[in-house]
Amino acid sequence: MSLAPQTSGPSGGSGRHGGGRRRGGQKTERRRRRRRVLRWSATVLAVVILGTAGAGYLYYRHLNDSIRKGERSAGDSKARKTAPNAAGQTPLNILLIGSDSRNSAEDLKLGGSKESVGAPPLADVQMLIHLSADRKSAAMVSVPRDTRVHIPECKDPKTGKVYPATDDIINTTLARGGAGCTLSTWENLTGVYIDHWMTIDFSGVVRMADAIGGVDVCVKQNVWDHSTPMVHGGSGLKLTAGTHQVKGEQALQWLRTRHAWGSDLMRARAQHMYLNSMMRKLRSQNVFTDTGHLMDLAEAAVKSLSVSKEIGTVKKLYDLGMELKSVPSNRITSVTMPNVQDPLNKEHVVPDKPNADKMWQLLRDDVAFDKNGKKSAAKDDGKSKDEPAKKPSTDAARLGVLVQNATQTSTDAAVPHRAGSIADLLAQQGYTRATSDTSETLSEDQTVVQYPSAELEGDAQAVAKSLGIPMSSVKKSTGVSGVTVVVGSDWRTGNTYPKQAPPKAGDLPSNSDAINGGDTSQCMDVYGPYRW
The missing domain is CATH 3.40.630.190 (LCP protein)
Known part of the structure; x- marks a missing residue:
């Protein structure tokens, strides 16, 4: 009979070697369980993310479809x-x-x-x-x-x-x-x-x-x-x-x-x-x-x-x-x-x-x-000072120019014969083929010179210069067939286009009842019969 200490089998005992094997097996099992939990958590998280994204998409669709x-x-x-x-x-x-x-x-x-x-x-x-x-x-x-x-x-x-x-x-x-x-x-x-x-x-x-x-x-x-x-x-x-x-x-x-x-x-x-x-x-x-x-x-x-x-x-x-x-x-x-x-x-x-x-x-x-913003460089007349004017495509005497009367406003009738007066002024400047359009009376706030295509831009600029109209008022337009001067309500009288100072920040009319959004002191005054 041997006197050596007995080791326990798988079912029990306290031998060192057997105990070591059991603890190692428990750690392995715990690792397996953790991996299963992690896999399950990842799966649940993926479902939640996809579900939330799906719900978010459906909600987004709902909102989009509801907009009239x-x-x-x-x-x-x-x-x-x-x-x-x-x-x-x-x-x-x-x-x-x-x-x-x-x-x-x-x-x-x-x-x-x-x-x-x-x-x-x-x-x-x-x-x-x-x-x-x-x-x-x-x-x-x-x-x-x-x-x-x-x-x-x-x-x-x-x-x-x-x-x-x-x-x-x-x-x-x-x-x-x-x-x-x-x-x-x-x-x-x-x-x-x-x-x-x-x-x-x-x-x-x-x-x-x-x-x-x-x-x-x-x-x-x-x-x-x-x-x-x-x-x-x-x-x-x-x-x-x-x-x-x-x-x-x-x-x-x-x-x-x-x-x-x-x-x-x-x-x-x-x-x-x-x-x-x-x-x-x-x-x-x-x-x-x-x-x-x-x-x-x-x-x-x-x-x-x-x-x-x-x-x-x-x-x-x-x-x-x-x-x-x-x-x-x-x-x-x-x-x-x-x-x-x-x-x-x-x-x-x-x-x-x-x-x-x-x-x-x-x-x-x-x-x-x-007036609360930072000062910026003053605007020019719409053209860079380094950009030369376009060259006219033809002589002034050969260019057809149409003048339209757009001096009518919501309160004032159009100035009679205004287009004819400006056409005569153009003729004196050498545009002898300038004519007035008597077919209809228009309404425009600002005088503009319009041209239909790039090759006539220089001609339109030359017409504007002869009348003293700023280059910013020379516009390309598909609504005209040639160079056209539209005389607006800003030029109802006189032979010289009125020079206008460029607007300044905060320069509002006194009767515009302006309120600044940062003013928290504003309070409405109540008309007498409605006080109690």
């Missing part, structure tokens, strides 16, 4: 895009339209009478949002809804119905071919090329205000916008003096209030205050990086907005929001078009032409409405 879209323009317009700056950037112009439609139960519940159901909507709020080419400044420009303007011929893209050109108040444009007709009317009024439009109705304002979480507004006195013995109607807005956060239906009441502010023009001021406050809040919330909040806004937006088809995707709307977010509050300026009482109807207004034209030129030239 329409044609950008429904009428004739001669507005041209602003030329790119030195970095190749161009301004971005978006027309925001607030519809008074009561064609849904949701809209009707928020205001209006049953008799208004089915009636064509009116564009009661119209505001141009201008983002500068460098995206460092922005402007919000309102035109009062009762402004009488020239409305071009418009075709409704949904029905094909053609509405003839007319003179009427601007809020009727929405019923004459949709938002595209409103856009075309704005382009003809301002000469500013508008890239996109957005429309929102009553219920949409409520949804957006709820998604934002409320916006701060201020009144100097207690306000109650209600019916009085003298004036029927009212938004129902009722607030005590001071600052309040409004959302939902109360936000809509603020935006619709007119009588308590004293006029439709003061309503535009209240709307500007609201939008400035909303932009400040969105920036402070950092909503663009808050996924949950951003989704709420996205849902509200697609349910509330209709847009021109060029921006009819979630990505494009998101990119637009990011561009707006990048502009500092103190570089955002809101204004109302300078206006005077319409001589044909004291209930309406018309553009205060000299001051309105000054504002439109700032937009066309992409000059900031504020």
Whole structure:
């Protein structure tokens, strides 16, 4: 019988060698289990990622499919895009339209009478949002809804119905071919090329205000916008003096209030205050990086907005929001078009032409409405000083030049025989084949010299030089067959083209009611009968 210590078998014992083998086997088994857990975790994670991506894609599709879209323009317009700056950037112009439609139960519940159901909507709020080419400044420009303007011929893209050109108040444009007709009317009024439009109705304002979480507004006195013995109607807005956060239906009441502010023009001021406050809040919330909040806004937006088809995707709307977010509050300026009482109807207004034209030129030239930006080099007349003029293709005496009278405005008739006078002036400069076009009277804010093809550019430049017209006003156009001088309302009298100083940043007309987006002290004054 051996005296050596016994080793245990697989089933037990405490021998050193056997114990070592068992612990090694346990480690191996634990490693196998860990590998199985890791494989299972990786599989689950892959499923979650793919599932989330799939759900995200489906949600993205849902949002995209929910966006209502329409044609950008429904009428004739001669507005041209602003030329790119030195970095190749161009301004971005978006027309925001607030519809008074009561064609849904949701809209009707928020205001209006049953008799208004089915009636064509009116564009009661119209505001141009201008983002500068460098995206460092922005402007919000309102035109009062009762402004009488020239409305071009418009075709409704949904029905094909053609509405003839007319003179009427601007809020009727929405019923004459949709938002595209409103856009075309704005382009003809301002000469500013508008890239996109957005429309929102009553219920949409409520949804957006709820998604934002409320916006701060201020009144100097207690306000109650209600019916009085003298004036029927009212938004129902009722607030005590001071600052309040409004959302939902109360936000809509603020935006619709007119009588308590004293006029439709003061309503535009209240709307500007609201939008400035909303932009400040969105920036402070950092909503663009808050996924949950951003989704709420996205849902509200697609349910509330209709847009021109060029921006009819979630990505494009998101990119637009990011561009707006990048502009500092103190570089955002809101204004109302300078206006005077319409001589044909004291209930309406018309553009205060000299001051309105000054504002439109700032937009066309992409000059900031504020003075808070860094000074940049002054702009020249549109041509580099190192770039020589093109050589004319023919002698002045052999060049046919057509002169058109475009001096008509929304308030003034065309100057009689103006085209003939300028044609005679050209003849004195050696352009003996210059003739006047008597077939129609046009309406243009600025005098331009147009040419159809590159070989006539030098001839057009020579014609402009002979009349003292700046080179920036020489434009290529497919709408002309030869060199054409279009005499605009900026040259209604005299034989010398009036020299105009280039606009300066912040040089706004005194009657534009400008408000800076960084000014948090703004507070609405309440008209006496609506204080309580």
